[in-house]
Amino acid sequence: MNYRTNYKSCPLCESLSFYPIYKGDCSKHILYKKDLPPIMQWMECGECKHHFIEGYFNEEGIKKVFSNTHENQKIGYQIEQQRMVSSRIVNKVIPFKNSGIWLDIGFGDGALLFTAQEYGFKCIGTDLREENVKIMKNLGFETYCENIENINFNNKISVVSMMDVLEHVPYPKTMLNIVSNILEENGIIVISMPNIESILWKIMSQNNKNPYLGEIEHYHNFSRTRLYKLLNDFSIEPIHYGISERYRACMEIIAKKI
Ligand SMILES: [Zn+2]
Numbered sequence: 001m002n003y004r005t006n007y008k009s010c011p012l013c014e015s016l017s018f019y020p021i022y023k024g025d026c027s028k029h030i031l032y033k034k035d036l037p038p039i040m041q042w043m044e045c046g047e048c049k050h051h052f053i054e055g056y057f058n059e060e061g062i063k064k065v066f067s068n069t070h071e072n073q074k075i076g077y078q079i080e081q082q083r084m085v086s087s088r089i090v091n092k093v094i095p096f097k098n099s100g101i102w103l104d105i106g107f108g109d110g111a112l113l114f115t116a117q118e119y120g121f122k123c124i125g126t127d128l129r130e131e132n133v134k135i136m137k138n139l140g141f142e143t144y145c146e147n148i149e150n151i152n153f154n155n156k157i158s159v160v161s162m163m164d165v166l167e168h169v170p171y172p173k174t175m176l177n178i179v180s181n182i183l184e185e186n187g188i189i190v191i192s193m194p195n196i197e198s199i200l201w202k203i204m205s206q207n208n209k210n211p212y213l214g215e216i217e218h219y220h221n222f223s224r225t226r227l228y229k230l231l232n233d234f235s236i237e238p239i240h241y242g243i244s245e246r247y248r249a250c251m252e253i254i255a256k257k258i
Helices: 059-065 079-093 111-118 131-140 174-181 199-206 224-233
Strands: 004-006 017-026 037-043 051-053 055-056 101-106 122-126 140-145 159-163 181-192 236-243 251-258
Touching: 004 111, 037 055, 037 101, 055 059, 079 181, 079 251, 101 111, 101 174, 111 122, 111 159, 122 131, 131 140, 159 174, 159 236, 174 181, 174 236, 181 224, 224 251
Parallel strands: 101 122, 101 159, 122 140, 159 181
Antiparallel strands: 004 055, 017 037, 037 051, 181 251, 236 251
């Protein structure tokens, strides 16, 4: 059984020139299942220098990897600490947008939606884990177990958050295109992911202790430079660089739809 589909071109710039750059081992990952390829081969694009996995999971692969949920992806995980972390994210958004609809793509433990709601936003969430979607619905949230391209939003969205999401998507441009279309003018995007340009990333790699190289659910390793360029391609302008408190070596960008 083949669980991954290899990229035929760079998923960001479509260049056909790309080559292996480093490897990771996901066989010790908590979501690893027997038969899945244990080695993760990362590629670098010769054109735009983006780093991406050789192949993303096909339907069979997704079924295997998603068959259980990581403790920290469960609703209400460390809810009090996560409420504080989330409040600092919402506080970064408030100067630019303090009301309206907040869409959290891949809401995971739900903490950001809980917190944005406390601040007065009308909250909508998507997640690919059915159980999480059900629990959030029971708590009164509008939630979908769907890719955003399959959802019809009746109103324009004021804030879209994608916390540690874009690196999980085979083709990030598809998602950013939709996000750009559903956002109101001057709408705000919050986006976080590991930053391969951080010194911490480099030190972890040098010491053979970079957890992201074997992060089974990741397809992309972004640099701040490449992410900014990509956002600009979709009329999304970064307005604030920050460091994420959620995961190691991560950046947290506030950007505006122009
Ligand atoms: Zn490229």
